[in-house]
Amino acid sequence: MDKTKIKTLADLVRLSAEEFGDKAYIKEKAGTEIVEYSHAKLYSDARKIAYYIKSVYEGEKVHAAIIGPSSSMYLAAYFGTIVGGNVTVPLDAQLQAEDITDLVNRADVNLFFYDTRYAAMIPHLKENCPQVKAFVALHEAEGAEITIAEITEKFSKAEPVEIDPSSLASIVYTSGTTGKAKGVMLSHGNLIDNVNCADDESDSEQVLLSVLPIHHVYCWTCDFLLSLRYGTTICINDSMMRIAMNLKLFQPTMMLVVPMIAQTLYKQIMNAATAKQLPPQAVAQAVFGGRLRCIYSGGAYLAPEIQKGYLDLGIPICQGYGMTECSPRISTANYNNVSTAGDVGEVVKGCTVEIRDGEIVVKSPSVMQGYYKYPEATAEALDADGWLHTGDLGYVENNRIFITGRKKNLIILSNGENVSPEELENKFATVDLVSEILVYAEDGFVTAEILPNRDLCPDLDAAANKLKEIIKEINLTLPSSKTIRRLRLREVEFDKTTSKKIKRQQSIQGEIV
Amino acid sequence: MFEQIKELILNYVDVDADTITEESRFIEDLGFTSYDFMSMLGEVEETFGVQVEEEAVLTLSTIGDAIKYFESLK
Numbered sequence: 001m002d003k004t005k006i007k008t009l010a011d012l013v014r015l016s017a018e019e020f021g022d023k024a025y026i027k028e029k030a031g032t033e034i035v036e037y038s039h040a041k042l043y044s045d046a047r048k049i050a051y052y053i054k055s056v057y058e059g060e061k062v063h064a065a066i067i068g069p070s071s072s073m074y075l076a077a078y079f080g081t082i083v084g085g086n087v088t089v090p091l092d093a094q095l096q097a098e099d100i101t102d103l104v105n106r107a108d109v110n111l112f113f114y115d116t117r118y119a120a121m122i123p124h125l126k127e128n129c130p131q132v133k134a135f136v137a138l139h140e141a142e143g144a145e146i147t148i149a150e151i152t153e154k155f156s157k158a159e160p161v162e163i164d165p166s167s168l169a170s171i172v173y174t175s176g177t178t179g180k181a182k183g184v185m186l187s188h189g190n191l192i193d194n195v196n197c198a199d200d201e202s203d204s205e206q207v208l209l210s211v212l213p214i215h216h217v218y219c220w221t222c223d224f225l226l227s228l229r230y231g232t233t234i235c236i237n238d239s240m241m242r243i244a245m246n247l248k249l250f251q252p253t254m255m256l257v258v259p260m261i262a263q264t265l266y267k268q269i270m271n272a273a274t275a276k277q278l279p280p281q282a283v284a285q286a287v288f289g290g291r292l293r294c295i296y297s298g299g300a301y302l303a304p305e306i307q308k309g310y311l312d313l314g315i316p317i318c319q320g321y322g323m324t325e326c327s328p329r330i331s332t333a334n335y336n337n338v339s340t341a342g343d344v345g346e347v348v349k350g351c352t353v354e355i356r357d358g359e360i361v362v363k364s365p366s367v368m369q370g371y372y373k374y375p376e377a378t379a380e381a382l383d384a385d386g387w388l389h390t391g392d393l394g395y396v397e398n399n400r401i402f403i404t405g406r407k408k409n410l411i412i413l414s415n416g417e418n419v420s421p422e423e424l425e426n427k428f429a430t431v432d433l434v435s436e437i438l439v440y441a442e443d444g445f446v447t448a449e450i451l452p453n454r455d456l457c458p459d460l461d462a463a464a465n466k467l468k469e470i471i472k473e474i475n476l477t478l479p480s481s482k483t484i485r486r487l488r489l490r491e492v493e494f495d496k497t498t499s500k501k502i503k504r505q506q507s508i509q510g511e512i513v
Numbered sequence: 514m515f516e517q518i519k520e521l522i523l524n525y526v527d528v529d530a531d532t533i534t535e536e537s538r539f540i541e542d543l544g545f546t547s548y549d550f551m552s553m554l555g556e557v558e559e560t561f562g563v564q565v566e567e568e569a570v571l572t573l574s575t576i577g578d579a580i581k582y583f584e585s586l587k
Contacts, residue, residue, distance in 0.1 A: 238546065239567055241555040264548045435546065454544040455527040493540065
């Protein structure tokens, strides 16, 4: 596809229909069958939904929330909203009705698309979100006012409308590890710049297994939008339970993951290779379905050792870096040239990165317009010259970004020394005895609170002794001001956000040992 | 079913098979991570030909809970 012709999301979906037509864009399970949904059908359904919206809202600006796991009907609802020049508000399917109500009201949502499994929260929303005029079920649902299937059957196709690339396309809430969710305003131009910012090597023969939650911009841009540009077929992983089964079923050539998935799959492959006395490469081929060319990892820190391990298995794993506020890619890696130096990829085209007081700041056409109706937070993140303050600490070497921690998590000790807790936590990434770790300051001491892996050491006292030894060794590699001085052991997992990141603000549960 | 579940469990965690009982808790006693647990449920689906509901997963704490739930699906 000629990327210079893509200016808006509406252009992208139209051009993909013109270029790839009846080729499968989505493959998804329906009962025991696998059904296909083509590029042409997506554009056709989107135009019919746009017609429905126009007829119900009569020119009123529409903010349409969408909640549910990835599905062809989710995409139809999204692009139906977009091609009519309206705004989407993707919501986290793991939130409770009260939180959804709050987000819906704060984003001025007046149209609500929902997957059938969330039907139970509709009466609550109807009562508490009076501005929402219509509730549309993505699939057949008892008591639904109307479904996407009914709309695409009854309505004709709306004529394409002129869309300014600088107009708002989506309000995306950031989950964040602290504070209330902020609605990131992304324009058509922001998202399209990110779709076009890398000369990713791809072709329409690629088959992608989509395992990440669709409301995250990482998944949205890199799975769903890039696949429209390249004509890639996306197979929907219907549950985190079924990744192994779906890898065998769909035999993808690529996959985007978060480090937790990469680490667990790696551990399973190595365990199976040992147990069955088979070469790990052969086990990996079987586990990944035999055709996997590369994996992309983002969203959190991936230990270089895991990256090296995958290279040994013959599967390059490319690490990228970004944030919702940047649509999301800031840097990305090429699978033909994977670096294991601990960096998070090369800065993408069109994006300028500088380091100010240790913080990574970014200027790019992908940078958001601001936070919706939250000028104070916008002023904190975007300075007067349009630089996005990422809040991440790091440095750049040969155009590659290295991350050392989060600015807001910096521990400032009484002697004035700054300690990045993530930098210390990452030192434990390949220590098998450590399942989870959180580093913070307590009584002026750098403290590590650890959930040990009880498989490896069921006895807590023994685990404490081993961990003390490990900490002693790690401390030898650190400047004395940064050494870990206190260890707390806990027996339960840390509280996490819905994107599985450990919440940094939580009550201490571990005992000092 | 207990023996079959036990065999699946041993693919995920490195514990002494003799210590596994119906009262064993997946996360606290056996050391499952939440993602390990989800992966194992995927294998349960394949092994027993059942469909596990994601919402029900949260209520499964011990092996006994899981067996009772899997049997209700048959």
